[in-house]
Amino acid sequence: MVKHIVMFKFFETACGRSKKENLEIAADMLNGLMGKVPTLLSSQVSINSESADKSNYDLLLVTEFNGFDELKEYAVHPLHLKVVDFIKEVRESRACVDYEF
Secondary structure (H helix, E strand, C coil), rough: EEEEEEEEEEEEEEEEHHHHHHHHHHHHHHHCCCCCCCCCCCEEEEEEECCCCCCCCEEEHHHHHHHHHHHHHHHHHHHHHHHHHHHHEEEEEEEEEEEEC
16 A cells, blocks of 8 residues: 655645635645545545644645555546646645555
8 A cells, every 4th residue: 555645835826816715726626536536545635724833834635545556547647637737836835755554
């Protein structure tokens, strides 16, 4: 099994929307992948609390796959690529860890 953890820091404004609006759009898009991308076994999307430290990352994605081949299939799935295209426009930075468990 592989766990894929990604954190994003969003711009304060991007594409004519606030950070909060873009976070909600991204979260909805990511949550929409469950059940539509066959290799995606589980997915948890979390938005950093408005009460938390502002230096924290803004959005957390934790997903699970049967193996690295399935993660690679997810990475190139057309629905996932739509999310990637959106997030690339609104994010400042990204950090990722993939590990087997």
